[in-house]
Amino acid sequence: MASIELRHVSKRYAPTVYGVRDVSLRIEDGEFIIFLGPSGCGKSTTLRMIAGLESVSDGEILIGGQAVNAIPPRDRNVAVVFQSYALYPHMSVAQNMAFGLKMRGTDPGLIRSKVDQAATLLGLTPYLDRKPAALSGGQRQRVALGRAIVRDPAAFLLDEPLSNLDAQLRGEMRLELVKLHRRLGRTIVHVTHDQVEAMTMGDRICIMRGGAMIQVGRPLEVYANPAETFVARFLATPPMNLMPAVLRGAGGDDLVVETGEGLALAVPSPYRSAYAAYRDKPVILGLRPEDFYEAPHASDWQPVPFTVVAVEALGAELVLVGQVGATGGVAPQKIAPPQEIAVRLSRHVVAEPGQMLTLSLDPNPMHLFDVETTRLIPRPAPGVPARRVA
Amino acid sequence: MSTAFGSTRSNIGLHVGLMAMCLVIVLPPLWVLRTSLVPEPQAYSTSVMPGFTLDNYIALLTRNKFGVFYLNSVVVALGSVVVALPFAAMTGYAFARFRTGGRFARFLVLATQMLPPVALVLPTFAIFRATGLTNSVPGLILAYAAINLPFLTWILMGFFEGVPIDLEWAAMTDGATAWGAFWRIVVPVSLPGLAAAGVLGFILSWNEFLFALVLTGPSTQTIPVALASLQSSNGVQIAKVSAGVVLAVLPLVIASRFIQRFIVQGLTFGSVK
Structure with a gap:
């Protein structure tokens, strides 16, 4: 388990072209945080920088209190679930899930038991010998999650993992992820552009636009007090x-x-x-x-x-x-x-x-x-919250 | 009914047209096959099949040592692919994924392909003579590997660019090094591309004439050189040449069958959506 801290983190592609600009944020140990924003706002780039898949141009990232800018992805003890699932097509479900442990030289017996546990947890036991091509979208998504779970990482980084699923399955998986977070108690960073996911899943939301962090807070707080017209809409x-x-x-x-x-x-x-x-x-x-x-x-x-x-x-x-x-x-x-x-x-x-x-x-x-800044004009919180009466 | 009749008539017209086009393409190779199976004196006859014999093939394989040249061609073509493919894969991957050398380096790799082969063959001959590699099968393998390398690099670069980078990222967060991600994930996923590139490299080496002519001797000849040598000052032994052409084309026909299969086969399906 680990906290994640971003200190003035930026990603520059050219001297004046920023993908992410001066993001500072502390994600507590065991917290479920949502990075929300439109396409191209820098949320996935931030996630990849935390994972070590993109270099950090400026600033510092700490995982569990340790600066990780120079540490390769394999040594950061984080697991990433990609939007595309990124399952290894030439390996079976069991091999996909076992890959991370195998890379770390884990005992084959232990690998088998951990894969079996994760498969049971995610309902994947009947599919362990299948190749990814023979699975449905929802099953592939579960395998990608299973591959992350078996490694027992300090943090899960989820890059729009539900966006390829149909509406019903997305709703089910939303709930599954929340339950999983409760059961595992690990830090989860979840990137999405879906407001429903943002409002329902996370402890906090971090809203991004144009590479910058606009607002961070508990979902209902942000909803009640949007910092800018952009957040409000x-x-x-x-x-x-x-x-x-x-x-x-x-x-x-x-x-x-x-x-x-x-x-x-x-x-x-x-x-x-x-x-x-x-x-x-x-x-x-x-x-x-x-x-x-x-x-x-x-x-x-x-x-x-x-x-x-x-x-x-x-x-x-x-x-x-x-x-x-x-x-x-x-x-x-x-x-x-x-x-x-x-x-x-x-x-x-x-x-x-x-x-x-x-x-x-x-x-x-x-x-x-x-009008000029589009920022919220601060005012006291409403005294009595409005109640809907049918 | 009239519509159905009209469509049948246009279908017949279409098929007659297609058959005529097919004949234009298929007739020359078929005529070569026919000539290879006809006795030499009747080879220029205008009748479709004035006789049937396998003598041309038997003569080629016994008197003209075509078996040896065939083996040379197979060893050289396969050898050059085996040598060039790993380097091409690594270079192509580096170009596809990293900023290695930038665009300039990508085009620099192709520089040798832009020169006419005759401009390269003489310096190569000078180097080979100095190093004692002339008239040797390993020498020709090296030369062909060098010729194939830029071409295979470019083919594989395109293929690797099509492999989703998420797969490598997943492997790297799973504990693999960059090399491990390449070896354990990218290479297996790219097997159809590697096979296609290998077959194309094989065909390129198999058909090459100029370097083989200059760098080989009587015992290390390859099929294209041996075929050319059938045209003597006494004239062209057309039936034998035809038999040689049929033998020379045979592996390519088999190879093209494979290349179709590998290119069509999409192994990456199911990994990402």
Whole structure:
């Protein structure tokens, strides 16, 4: 078991071309951390640098407190599971799983018992004599995991191991990996671009973009307080609705966020002092689709006229895409052309394209972002978390 | 019905056309086979099969020592592949995976292939004469290995570039050294490519004429040189030459069968998706 520490780690391909830029992170012993980001954000490169498969241009990587920059992959005691599985095609399942131990000169009897144990754990016993070509995608994925498990490494590095599986199998394997982590207690670094994996599997998420680390934190913390508009949009499906807006005074300390669509949202009183510096300045308003409801559940919730453009009935819930209309009292002011937003409602709501609805918006989870930096404008945490009531 | 009839008619037309094209390609080799089985005096006859004899083959193998030359060709072609292939594999792998020498080195390797063989054969002869390698089978093996090396390196470089690097990375995190990953994973996975390259190298050596003509003597001749020697000042013994051509082509026909199988066979399937 081992902690992994990255100290100002960079990967440069040319003097000014960075794959990874100044990443510092400490992954605790036994922690399950997710590297999340879009393609080309540097998450796989970071993982390969931890494994020793890519050299580190700047900075230092420590595994178990020991600097490993100059240590070859075979001596780092980490196991990598690749997106492509990378099973040796000329070897049987048993030989694939035994390869790492054989390379380390382990006693053949011990190899056999460890392979048998891992095969039992992963349900691979009937396939031990088969070649990878004769296995399904899910079975190959299990063999790749088995090959990592038999070595009993200090840390598992998983490079998008579920992305080649179909949706159902991916769901099952997600659960399997979480169980495996609980059973083995090893450090796991899991690279993915799938938000569901990020939200459900890890102890912490590390979100990356353009080679840089944007935000690290517990999944629900990051979800509740995205550091930037990028995180706000990337971490959920449908993503957070972001609308250009202006923060205006409404008498005394009161503030109102006005959007181009005519939405005028009174800022909850606990946030007023935090947002005071942005009075009369443009901001970006962020509202999660699930902060809209079909009926109000608190007195400070605000009615929002909503014209349905498209309906996505997902069975368990209903996602409506549409445009926001004017709310009562405040005159609409054009800031930007009206944009479509997504709202997530109960599956019992009946809606059709073209229909006009009046939704209720819980303003407490609202976020405001700085227009220039796109970073979150800090505010106190919402007092009472919103509860969905069907 | 008319559509079916029309399609049948166009099918017949297509097949007649294809058969005509096939005849254009197949007729010359078939005529060589026919001439090799006809007595020498009737070889130029216009009739399809004026007679049948195996004398041409028997004469070649007994009086003209074709058996010896055949063996020379087999030993030289196989030997050159055995010598060149390991070096080509290692060089090709280095070019495919590392920045060894950059692009310049890749093209430098091909430099010898860009010169006409006649420009290389004389310096080679001078070196061989100085080292006593002329008129020897090992000498010719060395020369052919050197000729094959750049060609095989390039073929294998392309093949290794197609082997997923994840396999080597997996081996290296599993405890293998870079050499171990190459030897235990890349080489077995690349066997079809190595076999294809080997067969191509064999064909190249088997057909080579100029170096064999200059570097060999009466006892170390290879098949192409022996075939050429059948054209004497008294004329061409066309039936014997045809028999020699049939014998010379035989291993290539077998080799091409293998090369098809190896190239088509995708051993890497199932390793990565």
